[in-house]
Amino acid sequence: MASLTPILLLGAGRMGGALISGWRSAGTFKDADLMVRDPHPGPEAAVLAQPDDAGLAQAKTVLLAVKPQLWRAAAAIAPHLAPDAVIVSIAAGVGLNDIAQAFGGRRVARVMPNTAVAINQGVASLYAPDPEARARAEAMFAPVAKVVPLESEDLMHAATAVAGSGPAYLYAFVEALAAAGLEAGLTAEAASDMARSMVIGSAALMARSDEDPAELRRQVTSPGGTTQAALEVLTPPLGPLMTDAVAAAVRRSRELG
Ligand SMILES: NC(=O)C1=CN([C@@H]2O[C@H](COP(=O)(O)OP(=O)(O)OC[C@H]3O[C@@H](n4cnc5c(N)ncnc54)[C@H](O)[C@@H]3O)[C@@H](O)[C@H]2O)C=CC1
Ligand SMILES: O=C(O)[C@@H]1CCC=N1
Secondary structure, eight states, X not given: OOOOOSEEEEOOSHHHHHHHHHHHHHTOSOGGGEEEEOSSOOGGGTTSBOOOTGGGGGOSEEEEOSOGGGHHHHGGGGGGSOTTOEEEEOOXXXXXXXXXHHTTTXXXXXXXXXXXXXXXXXXXXXXXXXXXXXXXXXXXXXXXXXXXXXXXXTHHHHHIIIIISHHHHHHHHHHHHXXXXXXXXXXXXXXXXXXXXXXXXXXHHHHHOSSOHHHHHHHHOOTTSHHHHHHHHHHHHHHHHHHHHHHHHHHHHHHHO
């Protein structure tokens, strides 16, 4: 693999900022290895170089991290990039061939990360038929995420729906559980503390356990007990609801391209 730095973050908002934080804490890149092009960069990017158009030619790798609706405007920098610059896109739904075309035929990798890259515990699905683009994307994401290679680009929609959007489903679950605790008589503070701490502890337990989630669930569920009573309410709708939710995110990912 050729040198992948300096890396230009084309867009440094929430996801670009999460990556900068993750790279900093993992020691993956020095700040001097990173540059930013963003009219309103987030706080994580504040100390990074913001090259003028001539300076863009220094970038060896470009991380495309703007909203999918804005990516074509962002790609207007293409004529200023070095001919051998490689594009690594995290934009949901935007196809590899479209990106390659907009960036003058440069090599492209697609990655779908999630915000937990900020603490080096993300998951990042990767699709890149070009070996050099794949190697660079792996070098960027492996230090901060579990990298999951995809065999076909079409699977990127499902990866987005499960792992990219997934953190929001979990946070929505915590919100709903805390609201239900309040309804059941707890104070707002106690309900929130319980819901948050329960998810954090249970996720940590899953991380350390060799058991799959179904077995961990069984370990909590006493026959005829409270958990079984709650799961009998929750589980029948949860399966089909989750299937519908993931299908809705897949549909939206297809539309965004
Ligand atoms: N937020 C998340 O959890 C995830 C987001 N993504 C993808 O990451 C991309 C960015 O999402 P967020 O960081 O959430 O959005 P964001 O809105 O927080 O950040 C986007 C940044 O792009 C900048 N920008 C807008 N136009 C630009 C241009 N022409 N040139 C350069 N920069 C420009 C904005 O100022 C902003 O700072 C999206 O394509 C999204 O699909 C992927 C995985 C997870
Ligand atoms: O909501 C979105 O469209 C982006 C993609 C995955 C997470 N956030």
